[in-house]
Amino acid sequence: MQTILYARVSTTDQTIAHQQKQAEAAGFKIDAVVADEGVSWVSTILAKRPQGRRLFDMLRAGDVLVVRWVDRLGRNYADVTETIRELMRRGVIVWTVINGMTFDGATIDPIQIAVRDALIGFMAATAQAQAEATKEVQRAGIDHAKERYDAYLGRKPSYSAAQLADVVAGFQATSGTDPFAS
Template sequence: MKEMIYGYVRVSSKDQNEERQVIAMRNFGIEDSHIIIEKQSGKDFLRPKYLKLTKKLKTGDILFIKSIDRLGRNYDEIIEQWRTLTKEKHISIVVLDMPLLDTRKDQDLIGTLISDIVLQLLSYVAQTEREFIHQRQAEGIAAAKARGVHFGPDRIQLSPEFIDYACLWHQGQISSRKAAQKLGISYQTFLRRAKEREYQKII
């Protein structure tokens, strides 16, 4: 059976543009019908379209991604997903922005070692970038407070997961009540802080 070629495109929120990734896939000859676009956080792999795609993939198929952070942003889970797809399902993965990460190629021991090192390095960078996003948000709030911006009385400290749930809410993937329940806050607080976050992104 002829191998199937798929492209996986991911952006974190509905206001981000996926066109750059889509164009890169088309340039490699991937048909639009085989380009899966998902607008969801990369904090884990519990994404409906990604899960559906991995169930569809068969031995010999090829999966293209633009860069390793489009696959995900959790170091351990990226490594585990890569192993599952390439070693257990025998899927080839091609990372367009990093030619060394192309498992279609026959690699000797040294080549495989280099690929593994590059994968671990890029996965680490993807995770630390996500952590920097959380840090920049906290610093932005602190700077705003220093300028005299008031965010309301007795503001509670939100968990680092707030950004992920806010993204999911803006994408319509979760209700404000469900997100608030997960975070242990009222849904009114969740809505107010999620809208504040969008305003801060605009300014």
């Protein structure tokens, strides 16, 4: 039996270190960390993410999957509920760090199954609602910026003007052409 932490962060400015620290502070002895970093993954299901596929390949019956909260698995209700159910079918126990929830397929009591499934659904719906609310706030901020300024510039570039100049100079040196010439 192994304990695997699955961590996900949306931007390259974030790190998974705090998720691992929270899991360890909650008493988990982590054997392996699997992480998707730098992409939002709002629309990509876990099984299609690079490290999500790896996670499914690694997990075996009796293993424990630790996540900070179910929104780390995804922000889509159907994906999160199906992912947790598939893991339980495989005999994997899913633990959430933030609220100490445990999801496993071992129970046979119909009331416990109903409560477990209701909690999974509620938590997955909350993750999707949060993602949709965040998108709405971002959209409102963009609309406000467009109204306030003549030109909306979008998000900040992930590179500096000096880095762009280096790339252009390198391209010109190797190709002998100007990449911006029409």
